[in-house]
Amino acid sequence: EVQLVQSGAEVKKPGESLKISCKGSGYSFTSYWIAWVRQMPGKGLEWMGIIYPGDSDTRYSPSSQGHVTISADKSISTAYLQWSSLKASDTALYYCTRRDATGIAADVSTGGFDYWGQGTLVTVSS
């Protein structure tokens, strides 16, 4: 059974750093792209970026570039989303999700997202 299990909720202060995780199981972790999606309280979905754990090829949305870092450790089938200096506006629910097999190699414009983690709630407040 394919599963993406995310790390637990976090409460941080502005300016602090944070790294949240997403562990994949039940499939070949290095063969599928993993994306991160943000959902601010009561708002819609925002695509942040995507990584291919097989070679760590990473792409970012324009709004996320420079604000977060996406990485992966294929030895433990885990993808990460990290911040070096959190802001109150980073308060949101963060999902990791797997790009499905209809995606075409490194063309990140293709493929649906078929499995999702349970979400990690990040709260940034002084």
Next chain:
Amino acid sequence: SYELTQPPSVSVSPGQTARITCSGDALPKQYAYWYQQKPGQAPVLVIYKDNERPSGIPERFSGSSSGTTVTLTISGVQAEDEADYYCQSADSSGTYRVFGGGTKLTVL
């Protein structure tokens, strides 16, 4: 940056047909994907590559594309279809993905 535009809300009675639109300049050259999200749950893919339905998704869900607009159609709407629906696609160069703002489907 690139944007996809959806109506904030659509309301239909049970058994009727719901149509949710999504507009974007790059849609003629990029596939669209549709996700359903119910309160407190992760999104679920309901349509991929404009009009393909993943296994396990009811046949009443369908997708279509015409120029810069794609449409999710739910025929014979049921109470369980009440949810937020998001379209997703890519910018014209295929560099990154974006979601539409979401449409809240209310079943009256």
